[in-house]
Amino acid sequence: MTPRRPREEDFTSPLRDNRVTSRVGLWLGIAFLVAFLTGVFSHYGQDTPGWFTYPTGPVSIYRVTQGLHVLAGTAAIPLLLVKLWSVYPKLFSRLPWPPSREAAIQAVERLSIGVLVASAVFQLVTGLQNTTHWYPWGFSFRSTHYAVAWVAIGSILVHVAVKLPIIRQALPQPLDEPAEPVATREPSMSGSGSGAHSMAAPSTSAPGVLSRRGLLRATYAAAGLAVLAAAGQSVSWLREVSIFGVRSGEGPQGVPVNRSAEEAGVVDSAMDPAWQLTLAYGSTTMKLSLADLEAMPQRTRSLPISCVEGWSAGATWTGVPVADLVARLGAPAESDVFVTSLESSGAFSTSTLPPQFSSHPDTLLALQLHGEALDIQHGYPARIIAPARPGVLQTKWVTGLEVLS
Amino acid sequence: MTRGVLLGRAGFGALGVGALSYGAWLVWGLGSTQWLAVGKWLAGGVIAHDLLFAPVVVLVGVIAARRLPSYARAPVAIAVVVWGSITLFAIPFLGRFGANATNPTLLDRPYRLSWLIGLVVVAAAVVVASLLRRRRER
Numbered sequence: 031m032t033p034r035r036p037r038e039e040d041f042t043s044p045l046r047d048n049r050v051t052s053r054v055g056l057w058l059g060i061a062f063l064v065a066f067l068t069g070v071f072s073h074y075g076q077d078t079p080g081w082f083t084y085p086t087g088p089v090s091i092y093r094v095t096q097g098l099h100v101l102a103g104t105a106a107i108p109l110l111l112v113k114l115w116s117v118y119p120k121l122f123s124r125l126p127w128p129p130s131r132e133a134a135i136q137a138v139e140r141l142s143i144g145v146l147v148a149s150a151v152f153q154l155v156t157g158l159q160n161t162t163h164w165y166p167w168g169f170s171f172r173s174t175h176y177a178v179a180w181v182a183i184g185s186i187l188v189h190v191a192v193k194l195p196i197i198r199q200a201l202p203q204p205l206d207e208p209a210e211p212v213a214t215r216e217p218s219m220s221g222s223g224s225g226a227h228s229m230a231a232p233s234t235s236a237p238g239v240l241s242r243r244g245l246l247r248a249t250y251a252a253a254g255l256a257v258l259a260a261a262g263q264s265v266s267w268l269r270e271v272s273i274f275g276v277r278s279g280e281g282p283q284g285v286p287v288n289r290s291a292e293e294a295g296v297v298d299s300a301m302d303p304a305w306q307l308t309l310a311y312g313s314t315t316m317k318l319s320l321a322d323l324e325a326m327p328q329r330t331r332s333l334p335i336s337c338v339e340g341w342s343a344g345a346t347w348t349g350v351p352v353a354d355l356v357a358r359l360g361a362p363a364e365s366d367v368f369v370t371s372l373e374s375s376g377a378f379s380t381s382t383l384p385p386q387f388s389s390h391p392d393t394l395l396a397l398q399l400h401g402e403a404l405d406i407q408h409g410y411p412a413r414i415i416a417p418a419r420p421g422v423l424q425t426k427w428v429t430g431l432e433v434l435s
Numbered sequence: 436m437t438r439g440v441l442l443g444r445a446g447f448g449a450l451g452v453g454a455l456s457y458g459a460w461l462v463w464g465l466g467s468t469q470w471l472a473v474g475k476w477l478a479g480g481v482i483a484h485d486l487l488f489a490p491v492v493v494l495v496g497v498i499a500a501r502r503l504p505s506y507a508r509a510p511v512a513i514a515v516v517v518w519g520s521i522t523l524f525a526i527p528f529l530g531r532f533g534a535n536a537t538n539p540t541l542l543d544r545p546y547r548l549s550w551l552i553g554l555v556v557v558a559a560a561v562v563v564a565s566l567l568r569r570r571r572e573r
Contacts, residue, residue: 043496108520118489144481145455151480158524163533163541168472169465177461178477184455191448194440240509248516255517256524273549274521274528281540292537407538 041119048200051116061106066183068099089417093342097264100340108252149182161339263341282405294373311361311433337421349396361433372427381423506568510561518557
C-alpha cells in the first residue's frame with residue numbers, strides 16, 4: 031500500500047457529527063464571548079479611551095471580571111480541542127475543480143476558518159502562558175492579545191453566520207439517533223459513493239464504543255475540571271483543590287506578589303532611609319518623608335488586589351488618602367494624578383489615577399498592609415491602592431505624585 | 436432558508452466582519468517590528484495543531500480501536516479526552532517555565548506530583564470501568 035494524503039472520507043468515526051460539533055461549539059462560543067467582553071473591560075481599564083469612565087466600584091468588579099476572563103479561557107481549551115477534532119477531516123476535503131463560483135466561496139470559507147483557528151489557538155495559548163509568566167515570544171503581550179481578540183471574536187461571528195443553517199438543524203436534533211448519511215451533510219459533487227457514505231456513518235450503539243453523549247459529557251467534564259484546577263487563584267475556598275493554580279495564595283503578609291523588588295531593581299532604593307515622596311503641581315513641589323506621611327491622618331480600608339492574570343487577594347491597607355495629598359498641594363480635587371515608582375522602566379513603573387480615583391476617599395497611598403509596614407515585595411515604603419482597579423496600576427515603591435492640570 | 440436564518444446570518448456576518456476588520460486594523464497598528472513575531476505564533480498554533488497534535492490523536496485513536504478490547508475503548512477514550520486536555524493545559528505548570536527565584540509566590544504548588552496523582556486516579560478509573568463493562572458484556 032503506498033502512502034497517500036488522507037481524504038475526508040477516510041475518517042469514519044460517527045462521533046464526528048454536526049450534533050457534537052454544534053453543541054461543543056455553542057459552549058466554546060459562550061466561553062470566547064465571556065473572555066472577550068471581560069478582556070475588553072480589562073484593556074479599557076489600563077488604556078482608557080476618552081469615552082469610557084472606569085468604575086470605582088463595586089470594589090470586587092475587577093477580581094470578578096478578570097477571574098472570569100481567565101476561567102473562560104481555561105474552559106475553552108478542552109472545548110476547542112474537541113471541536114477541532116470533530117471537524118478535523120474537513121481539513122482534507124478538496125476544493126471543487128475546475129475553478130468556479132462554488133470553488134471561490136469554499137476557498138474564502140477555508141481561509142476564514144484558517145484565521146479562526148489561528149486566532150483562537152493564539153488567544154488561548156498566549157493567555158495561558160501569560161498567567162504563568164512565561165513569555166517565550168518577541169511581541170508585546172497586552173496589545174497583541176487585545177488586537178487578536180477582535181480578530182478571534184470577529185471570525186467566530188462570521189463562522190456562526192456561515193454555519194447557521196447547519197447549527198439550526200443540528201443543535202435541536204437528538205443525540206441518540208443514527209448519524210445522517212454524510213451525503214446530506216456535505217455538498218456532494220457526484221451521485222456516486224453514497225453506499226460507502228452510509229457505511230461510513232454507522233450507529234454509535236455498538237458495544238464498547240463511546241457514544242456522542244459520552245463524548246460530550248467527557249468534554250464538559252474536562253472543561254469543568256480545568257476550571258476547578260485553575261480557579262483557586264481567584265476563588266480562595268477552592269485553593270486546596272486547584273492543583274494547577276498559578277498561586278497558592280500565600281506570600282509575604284499573606285498576599286501573593288506579581289513583581290518582586292528584585293525584578294524591579296528597587297531593593298536598595300526602597301530601603302533607603304532617606305526616601306522621600308515628591309509631590310508636584312505646576313511649579314509647586316513638596317517633599318515628604320515617611321515620618322511626615324505617617325503624621326498625616328491615616329485611613330484603613332479592605333480592598334482586593336486583583337491582577338490581570340486572574341489571581342486576587344483581599345487585604346487591609348492603611349495609608350494617606352491621595353485626595354489629602356492633592357489638597358495639601360492646593361490642587362483641584364478632580365485631577366489626573368501621575369504616579370511614578372522607584373522602578374525606572376517598564377509597564378509597572380508609572381500609572382495615572384484618573385479624577386474619579388484621585389478624588390475617591392478610598393484611594394490610598396498605603397504605608398501598611400494588615401497593620402504592619404508594607405513588606406518590600408508589596409511596595410515599601412509606599413504604594414498606591416485604589417478600589418476596583420487592575421493590579422498593574424496599583425503602583426508599588428512610589429516615589430512621586432504629580433497632579434496634572 | 437427561512438427569513439430568520441437569513442436575518443441571523445446577516446446580523447452575525449455584519450458584526451463579525453466589523454470586529455474582524457477592527458482586529459486587522461489593530462494588528463496592523465502593532466507595527467512592522469511585531470508582525471513577524473505575531474505571525475510566527477499565529478501560524479505556529481495552526482501548524483502545531485493540524486500537523487502535529489491532531490495526527491497524533493488520530494493515530495492513537497486508530498491504534499486504540501484496533502488493539503483495545505471493546506469493553507475498554509470508551510473508558511480509555513474518556514480518559515484521553517479528560518486527562519489529555521488537562522495535561523496540555525498543565526504544560527506551563529509542569530515545566531514551571533515562568534518560575535522566578537525572586538518571587539516564591541508564583542507557581543508555588545506541587546504541580547508534577549498533582550499531575551502524577553491525577554494520572555494514577557484516571558488510570559485506576561479506566562481499569563475499574565473496563566472490568567465492570569467486561570462483566571456486563573458477558
